[in-house]
Ligand code: ATP
């Protein structure tokens with residue numbers, strides 16, 4: 001089976017419907033055809049300030065949501081990044097073949113560092129893409145399903161893999177990014193031109209997986225739309241309605257054309273009610289299952305430990321090969 005690697009940062013108590021549709025739904029499907037590795041990337045999370053106690057809990061909660069959404073820890077390898085030391089070790093080696101200027105061109109760093117200011121920005125945020133390259137290359141990954149926002153980082157990963165291979169001999173598989181269709185990109189309900197984000201500050205615009213059904217219903221009914229009353233897909237002219245259609249389509253399988261026909265001559269109120277119903281029907285069982293898993297943290301930790309052992313085996317083999325190739329003296 002070809003290999004797959006992906007992950008999410010435990011930067012919030014809850015994932016959102018964008019993470020669900022844009023990532024988890026793809027992961028769930030792809031785990032059937034791939035030998036998949038899904039990580040909760042806590043090393044990445046500390047590239048912005050984290051409260052230690054909360055980080056631990058957010059890490060568990062993120063793992064619980066993966067499982068609740070259908071990632072099967074017996075089929076896929078679902079683990080916590082910091083449990084596998086090779087991630088940080090390979091990142092150091094890859095840093096030695098990354099140009100400063102090359103790293104300096106990454107737009108996520110520019111975006112996030114301008115949000116925090118240069119004194120509050122740490123060096124880990126700058127080296128984030130090198131750690132991400134390490135995550136992917138350790139597992140000899142073929143496919144990396146990520147959102148459009150991560151395309152540049154996967155491109156850098158490919159460059160580093162090719163550079164290492166040509167300098168030191170064939171070592172890494174050169175991975176491909178698998179970017180889902182545009183309809184899998186979900187926007188803020190109140191600000192439908194900016195993407196829904198875990199670290200976003202839009203209390204009414206983000207649909208959290210841990211939201212109560214009533215809260216979800218309220219947010220959807222109050223979502224920003226427009227005045228023409230027609231349920232039609234047009235990201236430019238009708239970003240709010242298009243976003244709701246994208247959510248509805250991806251959950252029900254109906255095409256935009258079918259959705260337009262279904263709600264022809266009915267108002268946005270009816271349409272929003274249907275969207276809320278679809279979202280709640282899909283996510284309420286996910287929420288319930290995640291809460292159930294969190295009721296038994298010892299069992300969750302045990303599952304994560306078993307999976308980390310599996311990940312370590314693969315990762316350590318790659319790291320040993322790398323250490324040998326770059327000329328580190330073996331410890332005998
Ligand atoms: P943060 O604000 O902490 O960066 P995030 O919501 O961007 O949080 P990540 O952990 O960075 O989430 O990304 C997890 C995965 O979810 C990635 O594959 C990313 O591309 C995808 N993703 C994030 N936001 C959206 C969205 N609004 N729509 C679709 N996919 C998304």
Ligand code: MG
Nearest residue numbers: 009149197198
């Ligand atoms: Mg992000």
